[in-house]
Amino acid sequence: MKPFPQPGAVTLLVVILSTCLLLLLFQKMIWLVLPVLLALLLYYSLRPVVDALVVYGAHRETAAKVVCLVQMIVAASLLVLVLLFLSKAGASQDSLARYLTGGQNLLKKSTGALERAVPIFQRMKLSEQVNDQHVRDFTDKFVQKNLLPISLQLLEWLPSLLLVPYITYFMLTDSTRLKKYIIKSVPNAFFEKALLLFSHLDTSLQSYFQGLLVLTFLEGTTLAIGLSLVGIPHALWLGFAAAVLAWVPYLGSVVGCIMVVLVAATDFPEKPGMAYACLALFLGVRLIDDFIYLPLTIGRQLHVHPLLSVLMLFLGATVAGATGLVFALPLFGVVAVIGETVAQVVTDQRLRARYRAARQLAALCERI
Amino acid sequence: MRFFSAETNAQKVKMLKSIPIFHTLTRKEILEVDELLYERVYEKNEIVFEEGDPGHGVFIVVTGKLRADPGHQLLKTALLDIGPGETVGELALFDEGPRSATVVAIERTVTVALFQAEFSTLLMKNKSIGVKVLVELARILSRRARQLLQHEKHLPTL
Numbered sequence: 076m077k078p079f080p081q082p083g084a085v086t087l088l089v090v091i092l093s094t095c096l097l098l099l100l101f102q103k104m105i106w107l108v109l110p111v112l113l114a115l116l117l118y119y120s121l122r123p124v125v126d127a128l129v130v131y132g133a134h135r136e137t138a139a140k141v142v143c144l145v146q147m148i149v150a151a152s153l154l155v156l157v158l159l160f161l162s163k164a165g166a167s168q169d170s171l172a173r174y175l176t177g178g179q180n181l182l183k184k185s186t187g188a189l190e191r192a193v194p195i196f197q198r199m200k201l202s203e204q205v206n207d208q209h210v211r212d213f214t215d216k217f218v219q220k221n222l223l224p225i226s227l228q229l230l231e232w233l234p235s236l237l238l239v240p241y242i243t244y245f246m247l248t249d250s251t252r253l254k255k256y257i258i259k260s261v262p263n264a265f266f267e268k269a270l271l272l273f274s275h276l277d278t279s280l281q282s283y284f285q286g287l288l289v290l291t292f293l294e295g296t297t298l299a300i301g302l303s304l305v306g307i308p309h310a311l312w313l314g315f316a317a318a319v320l321a322w323v324p325y326l327g328s329v330v331g332c333i334m335v336v337l338v339a340a341t342d343f344p345e346k347p348g349m350a351y352a353c354l355a356l357f358l359g360v361r362l363i364d365d366f367i368y369l370p371l372t373i374g375r376q377l378h379v380h381p382l383l384s385v386l387m388l389f390l391g392a393t394v395a396g397a398t399g400l401v402f403a404l405p406l407f408g409v410v411a412v413i414g415e416t417v418a419q420v421v422t423d424q425r426l427r428a429r430y431r432a433a434r435q436l437a438a439l440c441e442r443i
Numbered sequence: 444m445r446f447f448s449a450e451t452n453a454q455k456v457k458m459l460k461s462i463p464i465f466h467t468l469t470r471k472e473i474l475e476v477d478e479l480l481y482e483r484v485y486e487k488n489e490i491v492f493e494e495g496d497p498g499h500g501v502f503i504v505v506t507g508k509l510r511a512d513p514g515h516q517l518l519k520t521a522l523l524d525i526g527p528g529e530t531v532g533e534l535a536l537f538d539e540g541p542r543s544a545t546v547v548a549i550e551r552t553v554t555v556a557l558f559q560a561e562f563s564t565l566l567m568k569n570k571s572i573g574v575k576v577l578v579e580l581a582r583i584l585s586r587r588a589r590q591l592l593q594h595e596k597h598l599p600t601l
Contacts, residue, residue: 129475130569251478258481266483266556267492267499274560429490436486440551 083418090414094387094407095394101402102395106235108402114242118250119284121146125247139247147240160312177341178333181350264430265420272416279412283405286372287322293368294318294360298335301356305349307339317357321364323400324388332357379408459555462503462528464579472572479565480555485509485548491531494545498535500558504528507552513544524549533580536562 101108121142128138254273261269299314307313317331332354339350379387384404391403420426459465459473459480468476483502485491491502494514502509509525525531531546536559566573 126568132471255478255481263483263485263489263491266481267496267558270481270556270558271499271560274558278560425493425496429493433486433489436489440486 086414086418087411090407090411091387091390093414094403094410095390097406097410098391098395098399098402101406102398105398106232108398109232110235110238110242112402113236113239114246115280116284116287117146117239117243118246119281120288121243121247122281136248139244142247143240143244146243150240157312160309174337174341177344178337180344181336181340181347184347262430263433264426268416268420268426272413275412275416276409279408280405283408290364290368290372291315291318291322293372294321294364297360297363298356301360302335302353305339305352305356306343307335307349307353308342309338313338323397324404326397326400328357328361379404379411383407458505462505464503464530464576464583467575467579468572472569472575475569476557476565476572476576479561480557483554483556485552485554487548487550489548491546491548491554492542494542496542497539498532498542499539499560500556500562501530501533501536502546502554502556503530505553505555507548507550507554509546509552509554510549511544511546530580530583533583535559536580 124142125135125138128141129135133141258266258269258273295315295318297314298317299311302310302314313335317328317335320327320331320334323330335353335357336350339353340347343349387403387407388400391399393399395402455477456470456473459477460468460470465473465476480503482505485507491509492498494512504525504527506527509531511523511525511531525546532542534540535542536557539559562576566577
């Protein structure tokens with residue numbers, strides 16, 4: 076894929092500001108943004124299948140219906156499997172407390188070992204910092220403050236998630252017509268630029284979403300293999316759950332790592348080495364991710380300078396919290412492509428003159 | 444309201460089939476190509492594209508007439524008026540080089556445009572359509588090359 080032209084300083088500033096404003100808007104409308112995002116993810120992963128069926132003689136609508144139906148069956152089966160797994164693992168407030176206690180025990184053992192090995196930690200009374208009362212207070216506050224709102228938020232999102240297959244189906248059948256409909260309203264002078272913009276956006280989004288899926292698969296597989304080698308039960312589930320959590324940059328990876336370490340610390344309280352091995356595995360996978368998987372999948376497609384990526388992530392997190400972290404980079408990529416095209420049109424005297432002349436001609440024709 | 448409804452009908456298929464680069468396509472293939480075509484209407488004296496513009500696609504005249512005004516003396520001997528069924532800007536389907544002529548509508552003209560990026564995707568997805576369209580495009584380009592050779596006798600024959 077050809078690298079997209081990089082925007083100039085003023086355009087870049089406008090692009091950053093627009094991205095921040097959009098992130099703010101996304102945060103307010105997350106109930107709608109989330110299903111659209113998931114639908115886009117499905118659209119870009121299912122579109123090649125629909126196209127292949129069309130080439131083999133199927134009607135686009137029929138092909139889209141079949142593919143969406145299969146996708147819904149797969150999603151429903153996965154949901155049932157996840158629910159079964161959660162009920163088997165006993166995912167409730169009690170089990171959360173059990174895992175937190177497991178983590179707390181690991182922390183106590185680790186700080187004790189550190190105190191014995193490094194005298195300065197003993198003088199700092201490190202293990203007293205993680206006493207039972209502190210952790211219990213933290214756990215209770217966390218459950219009261221976050222667990223209920225998160226559960227309510229999930230319940231609030233559930234109906235909007237039902238939109239996902241619906242949006243995906245119509246994107247698969249009508250995206251070309253929608254595009255033609257939009258292009259129809261573009262003046263002749265900007266027609267080719269508009270088509271180019273659509274093409275860049277499509278390529279950019281397709282590469283991003285397909286890259287994201289490949290990255291999740293690679294990361295999930297690597298973690299699952301690593302965890303099963305360490306001896307952690309349900310390695311496949313935990314590996315892929317951590318890989319999906321990693322969709323939230325930085326924060327997601329940390330949460331995934333903590334989740335697996337807590338499982339290891341609780342299921343194997345007498346073997347703290349397993350929890351440390353999980354920690355080491357996550358650090359290793361993080362390095363493989365940053366230096367091999369990410370450049371091979373998403374990083375290659377976005378063409379955003381690493382410094383700018385970090386800046387956008389910070390800005391995204393500041394403006395829109397977790398939503399900002401998830402959307403900052405893809406949204407910045409999309410807004411940059413739009414900003415660059417608009418800047419080209421605005422600064423192109425020839426195009427603007429052609430547009431003015433065409434309007435005068437159209438007015439003249441109407442009078443005649 | 445039929446905002447995003449399919450507009451392809453029998454008349455449109457017939458019209459597209461009458462265009463030389465599509466005349467070997469089957470009805471089903473025409474319907475697939477139609478999804479990638481953008482209809483544009485140009486008023487008399489309206490510029491379609493200018494010499495030096497980056498080319499992104501080919502324009503096929505449906506009704507009306509376009510006139511090409513190439514800057515290069517050699518190209519002035521080639522086809523200058525482009526009527527129904529004829530194409531202009533074919534080279535843009537193969538590269539994004541600058542347009543070699545300014546093209547203006549000399550009467551109210553309806554065109555359909557095929558965009559280079561979408562054409563490339565179609566070639567990858569459906570090789571049958573790709574081969575048929577490419578053969579017709581090659582015919583058009585070779586005919587234009589022969590026209591140039593006839594006018595410029597000193598050019599070597601390939």
